[in-house]
Amino acid sequence: MTTEDLEHFASERQAPAGRIAAPPVAPTRTRGRLRTILVWIAVLAALGLGARFLWTRNIEVATPVAQLKKSDRGGPQPVGVATIGRRDVHVILNALGTVTPLATVTVVSQISGVLQDVGFVEGQKVKKGDFLAQIDDRPYRAQKAQYEGQLARDQGFLAQAKADEERYQRLLKQNSIASQTADNQKFVVKQYEGTVAADQALVDAQALNIAYARITSPVDGRVGLRLVDPGNYVTAGTASSSSSSAGIVVVTQLQPISVLYSIPEDSLRRVAPQLLAGKTLETDVYDRTNTRLLAKGETRAIDNQVDATTGMVKLRAYFDNKDNTLFPNQFVNVRLLANTIPQALAAPISGIQHGAPGDYAWVVSPEGKVSVQKVKLGQTDGDIVQILEGLNEGDRIVVDGSDRLREGGEARVVMTDGVSAPVEGDAKASEAKASGEERRKKRKDGAAPPTTN
Structure with a gap:
């Protein structure tokens, strides 16, 4: 007999004769608490799945391309394209300037x-x-x-x-x-x-x-x-x-007033010949945040030497300042129109990719095939860039949805130059709706009572 058996026997001997040992109590309380915890876990998991579903749905509705991704998995990649065309490209020089009174x-x-x-x-x-x-x-x-x-x-x-x-x-x-x-x-x-x-x-x-x-x-x-x-x-x-x-x-003196600013000496070739010939260059000034246009004027004067310490040359632009928006010693952002390239071949910057081949674009053929085309870029004018080589007028390049494209793959155009293209399902639904309205109109006309003379 082991030591544990002896201890158990002794405890039974010491118990009163009239009392019977109660059976062990079942852990019903613990089971109820565990059931509650499991229910809450299930509720939280359901809420999380629902939130993720709504969030994913909102993202898919954000753009026409994303709206079709779910239904187009496994098929042609939906893309938005832009057509290469010709337009005037402005050569803009940006600089920092200070408003300086003429006197x-x-x-x-x-x-x-x-x-x-x-x-x-x-x-x-x-x-x-x-x-x-x-x-x-x-x-x-x-x-x-x-x-x-x-x-x-x-x-x-x-x-x-x-x-x-x-x-x-x-x-x-x-x-x-x-x-x-x-x-x-x-x-x-x-x-x-x-x-x-x-x-x-x-x-x-x-x-x-x-x-x-x-x-x-x-x-x-x-x-x-x-x-x-x-x-x-x-x-x-x-x-x-x-x-x-x-x-x-x-x-x-506040009217007129001037703005002094500096440009790199490498940019002199763009502005010096015109200023020395007596021409003026269109100049716009923006506020400190470079978001609000303050005034429009013209640059008339250029300094006679380059600063040897900074490699910059000073220019002076003149403004009427009739509304007193320019104040002496005010800090401004200057945009100088150095030149205009007429009818240049241009493309949206969003359609130009950068990678191992260099600068390239995804070109969509009339048959819906995509291919990589290397390009040589020129001047940038806002969200437009000049195309020197690689693309022709009328070409369509991908500006949205290029992340899943591959060479020679198929693409379906859902947006052209910012205008959504009609989806096949939507077109059929519109056609069915029009047919239904026409049939109802015919039935209504046929059920109308005849007119008496």
């Missing part, structure tokens, strides 16, 4: 004095010659009066010297005076003439200072923020104020 003038005082008045509102549009500021001109008027008095005195001395010269000439003819005395009087007249001319220059200088005291706008444009307040003493060429920098205000 930015810092208005400063040309004389020293107290700033008495400011005749503009910050941000105001001004015309050339409009009043901007007034400097105290009273000191210059006083100096002008002083110089005018000095001029009058010296003019009197000059008149007296001239009269003496005439008298000396008459006496010289009579041999009443020495010739040296008459000659000296001529030089005295010259001296007074120089003094009078200097006095006149001093008077004119003060008149000019008085004119400078009234400051006007040098160009048409918009004024910025005021740099100095009335009451400050300004010196010629600067504004002396603890809260301002040099100048009284900055006037910026």
Whole structure:
């Protein structure tokens, strides 16, 4: 007898005589919990399969080609094609540019004095010659009066010297005076003439200072923020104020306005001959995100040298900016129309593949056979690319559904140049529907009661 048997026997001996050992309880609770878990797993699996079915169905409905994939498994591959044709291809150069005013003038005082008045509102549009500021001109008027008095005195001395010269000439003819005395009087007249001319220059200088005291706008444009307040003493060429920098205000010309941008020196051959011949090139500028057209203008000027450090050359485009969409120092994207290739053979970029053969396209024959055709590409214009070699006008190339094609395989065209082709089943259904409507109409006409006269 083993140790386990002995222990079992002892436990039975120790049990009370009047009690009978209860049978083991069945695990009904555990079985119910397991059944619940299995039910939830089945429900989740069904939901997952249903979601996948709906998702796959939505994808198949997305395009005409994908819509037919399910029903066409094992048959010709449904494809969308585009027809090779001729069109004008634009040669576009893209660049980054900065809006630059044609004139930015810092208005400063040309004389020293107290700033008495400011005749503009910050941000105001001004015309050339409009009043901007007034400097105290009273000191210059006083100096002008002083110089005018000095001029009058010296003019009197000059008149007296001239009269003496005439008298000396008459006496010289009579041999009443020495010739040296008459000659000296001529030089005295010259001296007074120089003094009078200097006095006149001093008077004119003060008149000019008085004119400078009234400051006007040098160009048409918009004024910025005021740099100095009335009451400050300004010196010629600067504004002396603890809260301002040099100048009284900055006037910026906004209409017209220009954009400075740079292109690589390799692109000079496309634009330099035309610009140097006096032609202008159409230029468009877009916002920072390169999505919104800001303005249309033309490029007229090119720099006279290439930047040796960057290998770029600067160009300037001009814009009317009548709606003020361009703002000084604004960053823009520039698209320069360098040239236009008329009636070039072109194809959609989506129909050009890239792989081991190089650039190629899947060509669909009239019989529905597909073949690989190597191509040589030219200029790109948006979603169109120029075809130099490999394709002919009228050829049909695959633009959608090329992932399952093979050389010499069959394809069924379901879309041509973006227009869906009628499906055979749909055509039959439409024909049956039309026939049914015609039969119902005939039955209705036959059942109608006859008309009485």
